[in-house]
Amino acid sequence: MNTRCQNCPLRTRDIFDPMTDREIAFMQKFKSGELEVDAGTTLMMEGSNSPQLYTLLEGMGLRYKSLETGERQVINFILPGDFIGLQAGVMSEMKHSVEATTRMKLCVFDRKMLWTMFRDHPDRAFDLTWLAAVEEHFLGESLAILGHMEGIARIARAFVQLFDRAAALGMIKGAKMPLPYRQQDLADALGLSLVHTNKTLKLLREDGVAVWRDGSLNILDYKRLCSIAQLEADREPMTRPLI
Amino acid sequence: MNTRCQNCPLRTRDIFDPMTDREIAFMQKFKSGELEVDAGTTLMMEGSNSPQLYTLLEGMGLRYKSLETGERQVINFILPGDFIGLQAGVMSEMKHSVEATTRMKLCVFDRKMLWTMFRDHPDRAFDLTWLAAVEEHFLGESLAILGHMEGIARIARAFVQLFDRAAALGMIKGAKMPLPYRQQDLADALGLSLVHTNKTLKLLREDGVAVWRDGSLNILDYKRLCSIAQLEADREPMTRPLI
DNA sequence: CGATCGCTTGAGCTATCTCAACCGGCGTGG
């Protein structure tokens, strides 16, 4: 089960290890404050250069790129524990935007802390690189999904992924998890049209596999969902690690 | 134009800066040798844990993931200067495979050098994280391409991207660059079927936009190619940086 | 000389898209 520090979930490499005192001390040292933003707030803007980095404590959001055509590609969904702004931290600017889907509580770090970290805490700096590599891995997975799976499998895969992540965060209550996005968000993430997404969701609903309504996802048949998603039901779950 | 050290292209953050003496010294300190492999060699295997990291000096290759269905998702194409194995370096295992498409000459680093680097060279460690973030950015771009563009635009975009990268490496001769891949590789990268890729290439060929044959890509009309790719012809090129 | 590999082309099929309309809930302003 989830063992992260409720106060601020800075984590080491193994997501099932509890935080050590040293880590908590580290955390508090670099944390520069907390922030709450309303639903709909754009936290970071593509092309901007945010002086702040965040760890999400509560709420949900999404990362996306705006395309020349006015469409959006949702890169991924942001859940509690996720680190936001690494790109802005190491590159000159963000290459995607970050938006709060619900009200969010964030742990704020100053961008300068990155330098301090690299200078004085090489092990934590290493963790950060590791985090970037993991992110890269997940993007590669997404690429494979968009490139090679049909609509229903993409949606099933997204549900499994979100469910596993939520499970690792202890957010599941009776096979239900909060999923406060719009169908359009999911469509933009999976490269499907809104209409097709809607019709496919209906299929899953009527087949008694998964019901997503009113901001809440209810998995009725995890095993079948996995099979639609072309996944073993007893694989190691695809959770996203926390730093 | 390209100013990278011909001997081994370890680079700093701005890809147009020449290498400093200090960087060259650094390079030589960590380099543990050179390696040549034949075309077709699998350099790294998904799930394996390579003790070595590489920088590609000569030749070309590709990164790919194998899917449950037996298909392949090509993550990207590897050109000279690219760093190979960061994932294996910081994670416990590679999440994709790396294959040599042509004969390759590689600069070899020992995995342990990563630790040394993080401990003693925080600035270089920072560069590495930056590199990972850039990689993440490019994957995000690819995601958007697969998610939202139709076949011909995807192919055009891939050509522009490869052409820009080749240009930065000084590999262009009279609008021609080496592109020693199979149509199947491109199809696997773009999430298209081989047949459709083939027919689309024919279109571009007959329209006098770009001709790809015998391992060599000839851009006849860069401007039109960009427009098909939904790109401004005078945008900042999408080159991939070197470390 | 047969086998294999990469490329090419035709034909029919379908997953997915676009367009268009409608519905219920909610917030706002008259």
Added chain:
DNA sequence: CCACGCCGGTTGAGATAGCTCAAGCGATCG
């Protein structure tokens, strides 16, 4: 308090980009 407009979700219908199957071709190789 009602009416209107907007937003997110839902559904139908027709159009099409891209898929699969299948066959053929030239080059290379043992």
